[in-house]
Amino acid sequence: MSAYTGKIGNGYIIISTFASMGIILLILCVLFFNSFAAIRDVGWSLFTLTWNPPHAQFGILPMFYGSLAVTVISLVIAVPLGIFTAIFTSEILHPGYRFSVKAFLELLAGIPSIIYGLIGVAFFSVWVGELFHLQSGRTIFTAAVLLSIMILPTIITLCDDAIHRVPQKYREAAKGLGLCKHEVIISSVLPIAKPDIIGAVVLALGRALGETMAVMLVIGSIDKIPAPFYNLLAPGQTITSKLGREITGSAFGSLHFSAMIFMGIMLLVIVLALTLIAQYFSKSGQRLYE
């Protein structure tokens, strides 16, 4: 009896392990297989500026530019704000409140992105449109602001963990040298927490790059780099919003479809690389929530 249970148990464990480890490889293979037609037939012309499927032009650079612009701006807004707030919650705020602050942040981090998208459609795009006198408020800038609010709870809670994990003795030693509170934080606590904070930011970068719904609803969906490329108050397109909008509109097996999948695999590779970098920086952290 027990010998059989052991065998069944071992079999179950091996099968489930292979299933959960193999799925990521399966995803990569399936995507690569389906993007192969585009790689073979379009080749290096994939990296050009014009996306026009009826004329067989599949330049994916405008989408890359959109993803990059949206992500960079949202991080520029969210990272400083998030780190200062994390310093506040972990170093200045009374430790008794920490549990409720963390619970609040985790709840906020769990708000589905589609709800952010709805808020973006109903308020943000209208505000941006009125503020800058635009025809339509659905711009790269709108998407970036919305995204920065979305990743803010994640950045705060991860940075707060990173700072909180710095052992108390460093603070005491620094205080013993006669440093003020801000000097303790800047010259002793932050340098020690730095790898974890970098890890948190890289993780947030990956999340922001892969975010679909909120961005898709407010970015305007025009496959062009805006006229002067720094004009952020123009509609754009990110990789994710392109995929979300067009994948069902393109015929399965066509070159158009294949080029879309190629964009997907580029996105996946970038995000996977970022995830692994983040893990390299924050070795100590085993995070359950993003």
Added chain:
Amino acid sequence: MRNKLFISVCCFAAILCTLILSLLLFVIALNGAKAVNLRFLLSDSRNFGAEGGIVYQIMGSILLISGAAFISLPIALGTALCKSEYIKNTVLQQISSMMIYGLNGVPSVIFGIFGLLFFVNFLNTGISWFVGSIILAVMIIPTIVLAAYQSMSSIPAIYRESAYALGMDKWKVIAKVILPQGIHGAVTGLFIGLARAIGETAPVMFIATAFSGAKLPDSLFQPVTALPTHILALAQQATNSQALLNAWGTSLVLMLLVFSLSLSALFTRVTLQSTGRR
């Protein structure tokens, strides 16, 4: 002086964040409360969701995540057991962690495309809620694995050693010692994962849901309607004020579901910690 400046910058950032985030909750709650009433919760949607209620959307979402829970929990538990009890080699351990973290980082829209390519087109299942459940299950497996692994690896070595000293074989040790202590972690991870899964739109919108008209499925291979895709459909007709109102109502319901799942996770984590130390 600089001390004060630094502290006040931090305070300012914290106040700003609190304001923004509270405003967010306030906006959702206020707009949602106007739409939600018993009739909204219990009636069928009409006119592409612009009128009527969301009863089938709620049921569809719950169906999707229950399917995901039933599929993901056993697989994730097996993987966590393997990671904590079977793999002793450091390199293998690192590779398995890399795979799990990698899977955790995959953007949600990629899961949707994978489901579309592999299940809907290659295996020819058609648009079906069960495929949606499988994809959501894959998406939350890493969360459950990590949570279960954490609680399993924090079981003191002396428990295992005593069990082996009593003459138990490996599987018996797992069944009698490791699982009872590790299951709480898995359940916490499951709740965290489900809280994420129920709100995801991108993975299910190509493969599992119809935008309106679908009722309860009577087989595995039929589409359902779900709360997030319902919000998406309504957000795209945002100029219609009645549709927008229904979208807010749906958002509030979805958010409350997410919060109750997150709070269950918090609750199991807290009880887990107290029983673990006893």
